[in-house]
Every structure is written in C-alpha cells, then in structure tokens.
Amino acid sequence: MPVEEFVAGWISGALGLVLGHPFDTVKVRLQTQTTYRGIVDCMVKIYRHESLLGFFKGMSFPIASIAVVNSVLFGVYSNTLLLLTATSHQERRAQPPSYMHIFLAGCTGGFLQAYCLAPFDLIKVRLQNQTEPVAQPGSTPPQYQGPVHCAASIFREEGYRGLFRGAWALMLRDTPTMGIYFITYEGLCHQYTPEGQNPSSATVLVAGGFAGIASWVAATPLDVIKSRMQMDGLRRRVYQGVLDCMVSSVRQEGLGVFFRGVTINSARAFPVNAVTFLSYEYLLRWWG
Numbered sequence: 001m002p003v004e005e006f007v008a009g010w011i012s013g014a015l016g017l018v019l020g021h022p023f024d025t026v027k028v029r030l031q032t033q034t035t036y037r038g039i040v041d042c043m044v045k046i047y048r049h050e051s052l053l054g055f056f057k058g059m060s061f062p063i064a065s066i067a068v069v070n071s072v073l074f075g076v077y078s079n080t081l082l083l084l085t086a087t088s089h090q091e092r093r094a095q096p097p098s099y100m101h102i103f104l105a106g107c108t109g110g111f112l113q114a115y116c117l118a119p120f121d122l123i124k125v126r127l128q129n130q131t132e133p134v135a136q137p138g139s140t141p142p143q144y145q146g147p148v149h150c151a152a153s154i155f156r157e158e159g160y161r162g163l164f165r166g167a168w169a170l171m172l173r174d175t176p177t178m179g180i181y182f183i184t185y186e187g188l189c190h191q192y193t194p195e196g197q198n199p200s201s202a203t204v205l206v207a208g209g210f211a212g213i214a215s216w217v218a219a220t221p222l223d224v225i226k227s228r229m230q231m232d233g234l235r236r237r238v239y240q241g242v243l244d245c246m247v248s249s250v251r252q253e254g255l256g257v258f259f260r261g262v263t264i265n266s267a268r269a270f271p272v273n274a275v276t277f278l279s280y281e282y283l284l285r286w287w288g
C-alpha cells in the first residue's frame with residue numbers, strides 16, 4: 001500500500017490548519033453562542049478580551065490530530081481509487097478515474113476520517129467555546145485547562161462514549177461532503193489542464209480553494225448540528241439526538257440556523273484547502 005499519500009496528507013493538512021484556525025474559532029463561537037452580532041463583532045470582542053491568543057485556542061490538539069486525520073483522509077482516498085481503478089497517483093493524470101469512482105473514494109475517506117476526528121474535534125470545540133481570557137491572575141479559571149485536561153474531564157464525567165459526542169453528526173457531515181470535495185478538486189483541475197499534463201500551481205490553488213468552499217457550503221447545516229451536539233452534555237442534556245437537535249434548532253431560530261457560519265467557513269476554506277492541495281500535490285510529485 002503506497003504510504004506517501006498518508007505522509008503528504010499529514011504535512012499538507014497541518015499547513016492548512018494553522019492558516020485556518022483563527023477563522024475556525026470565530027465560526028465555532030458564531031454557531032454556538034448568541035452574544036456576537038456577526039463576524040467583525042466576534043473578532044473585535046475576541047481580540048479585546050482574549051488578545052490574539054484567543055484566536056488560537058484549542059489549536060494544539062488539532063495540530064497533533066491532523067497527522068492521523070488528514071493522512072487517513074488522503075491515504076484512504078488514494079488507496080480506494082487504486083482498488084477501484086487499478087491506477088496509482090502518478091498514473092491518474094494520464095488515465096483519469098471516473099467521477100463516480102472519485103466520489104466513492106472521497107466518501108470512503110470522509111467516513112473513516114470522521115471516526116478518527118470525532119474525539120479531537122469535540123475537544124477543540126469545547127476549548128474554543130471557553131470565553132475566559134487566557135491565564136489572567138485573579139479571574140475564575142476556565143473549566144478546562146487544556147486539551148489533556150479537557151479529554152480527562154470528559155472521560156471522567158461522561159465516560160468513553162462522551163468522547164464521541166456528536167460523532168454521528170460528524171460522520172453524516174463528512175461522508176458525502178468529502179465526495180464533493182474531491183470531485184470539485186479533480187473536476188476543476190481536469191477542466192483547466194491540457195490532456196495528460198500535471199495541473200499548474202495556480203490551477204491547484206484555485207481548484208483546491210473552490211473544493212474547500214463547495215464541500216463546506218454543503219457541510220454547514222450538519223456542521224451547526226454537530227457543534228451543538230458536542231456542546232450538549234456540558235451542563236445538562238438538551239437534545240435527544242441529531243434529529244431532535246435539528247428540529248429544535250429550526251423551531252427556535254428558523255431555517256437560517258443551518259447556514260450559521262457559512263460565510264466564515266467559506267472564507268476559511270479557500271486558503272486552507274488551496275494550501276492543503278498545493279502542498280499535497282507537490283510533495284507527491286517530489287517523491288514520485
């Protein structure tokens with residue numbers, strides 16, 4: 001089984017992640033808290049109360065986990081295509097796989113990475129939602145002191161299954177939308193690249209950026225539900241399950257609730273995924 005894809009997936013994921021984390025914090029806050037009036041208001045408040053560091057809350061864990069998560073995504077994607085079409089990464093430019101195969105491979109990668117991502121994503125969301133200023137003497141300390149403490153507290157209070165809170169919504173979010181992610185990327189690359197050649201850097205950047213936007217727009221409704229399920233259980237349980245969370249969110253806030261954070265998600269998705277695909281392609285070409 002080719003391993004380069006796993007390693008390339010890891011490095012490229014980490015680069016994209018750092019770039020996108022401040023956007024991600026704003027997104028999570030807008031989706032789960034009602035104190036902010038919009039993107040700018042949220043950014044200003046984070047900066048005033050929590051300084052620049054506020055934007056990077058909860059990042060250390062995703063950096064560690066991206067090694068597992070992105071390598072599973074890209075590794076499984078590429079190896080599923082190898083199984084389906086019997087072509088390696090290098091051969092795929094000359095013999096492009098069908099969109100059906102790309103979609104299936106993307107869904108498989110998305111499904112498997114969701115399970116690895118679930119506990120890490122839960123901890124990230126819980127830490128991002130702590131609004132206390134970072135380490136100020138005299139102020140009440142936040143509930144979770146850091147990722148390890150957060151994981152241990154969840155385990156203690158909510159059990160092993162508590163670490164997988166929201167995992168079902170995450171899997172529903174990622175399986176189809178990772179299919180969309182790879183289809184958009186491959187489709188755009190194919191469109192703007194002469195037969196049999198490698199796509200140019202500009203093409204990879206733009207195709208990667210739009211792949212990120214397309215998959216995030218499709219993923220946003222379930223992303224909101226996922227984040228809410230993850231915050232549920234912190235004090236008392238509010239939602240019975242994914243469906244119940246959807247119904248009560250719509251009842252209370254209208255259909256617009258499904259698009260909370262879509263603008264910030266898209267603004268984040270372009271640079272993150274442009275950089276992810278560019279480094280992924282270059283690492284593989286370089287090793288190939």
Ligand SMILES: C[N+](C)(C)CCCC[C@H](N)C(=O)O
Pocket residue numbers: 013016173174177178181212215216219269272273
């Ligand atoms: C499938 N879904 C839309 C959720 C994510 C697709 C892009 C994944 C990328 N690592 C990022 O963080 O943007």
